[in-house]
Amino acid sequence: MHSISNFMATPADEGQLISMLIKLMNAHKAMEIGVLTGCSLLAIALALPSHGKILAMDIDRKYYELGLPIIEKAGVAHKIDFKEGPALPLLDKLLQDDNNKGTFDFIFVDADKENYLNYHKRVIELVRVGGLIAYDNTLWNGSVAVPPDAPMDEVVKAFRGFVMDSIKLLPLIQGLRFAKFLLVMELLCVAVSFDHSSSVYCH
Numbered sequence: 593m594h595s596i597s598n599f600m601a602t603p604a605d606e607g608q609l610i611s612m613l614i615k616l617m618n619a620h621k622a623m624e625i626g627v628l629t630g631c632s633l634l635a636i637a638l639a640l641p642s643h644g645k646i647l648a649m650d651i652d653r654k655y656y657e658l659g660l661p662i663i664e665k666a667g668v669a670h671k672i673d674f675k676e677g678p679a680l681p682l683l684d685k686l687l688q689d690d691n692n693k694g695t696f697d698f699i700f701v702d703a704d705k706e707n708y709l710n711y712h713k714r715v716i717e718l719v720r721v722g723g724l725i726a727y728d729n730t731l732w733n734g735s736v737a738v739p740p741d742a743p744m745d746e747v748v749k750a751f752r753g754f755v756m757d758s759i760k761l762l763p764l765i766q767g768l769r770f771a772k773f774l775l776v777m778e779l780l781c782v783a784v785s786f787d788h789s790s791s792v793y794c795h
């Protein structure tokens with residue numbers, strides 16, 4: 593188990609934004625990749641309707657178990673289906689069943705930054721038309737907007753390149769000519785439209 597201080601939990605304002613998005617789109621089937629102690633998972637589970645479900649994945653169950661008592665206290669544990677393991681093979685397994693394709697209303701990606709593009713190739717198949725995929729940390733502590741030699745934390749520096757590539761390539765994967773960026777917080781949302789092309793909003 594890595595030290596938890598190596599990871600960032602979703603802050604309250606981002607949790608509220610995610611919650612608002614889920615309620616606005618009336619989502620009932622969600623997925624989270626990267627749970628940690630469950631800050632964003634709790635926000636999503638609380639925002640879903642009582643019959644809503646969220647498939648949550650993390651490489652290490654111990655993180656999820658740390659936050660689970662709070663989730664249970666909030667009365668939303670029944671909405672969560674937790675799967676332990678590296679997310680890419682779990683997603684590949686989901687994709688083997690055509691019944692899973694195009695069924696998720698909302699997908700939150702907040703795990704290993706070096707795999708964001710690999711996640712995108714898979715979750716774009718799983719999200720429904722009109723659904724939303726949200727990627728966390730797309731500004732990567734603001735480092736994407738400064739020169740590579742600017743002073744920055746070692747962890748930020750190590751993954752800055754992956755995050756920058758993802759930001760550049762996510763719109764290209766969708767064949768977008770124009771991406772619309774709203775720089776509010778570190779959340780990039782890809783809204784999947786009727787022809788499975790997409791609009792990109794970066795918060």
Ligand SMILES: C[S@@+](CC[C@H](N)C(=O)[O-])C[C@H]1O[C@@H](n2cnc3c(N)ncnc32)[C@H](O)[C@@H]1O
Pocket residue numbers: 599600601602625626627628629630631632633649650651652655677678679680702703704
């Ligand atoms: C930034 S934290 C998630 C924060 C969480 N969403 C929250 O709001 O508190 C990243 C998480 O991704 C998990 N992770 C890293 N690589 C992974 C992988 N390949 N598959 C699944 N989970 C992974 C880590 O164990 C860690 O808990």
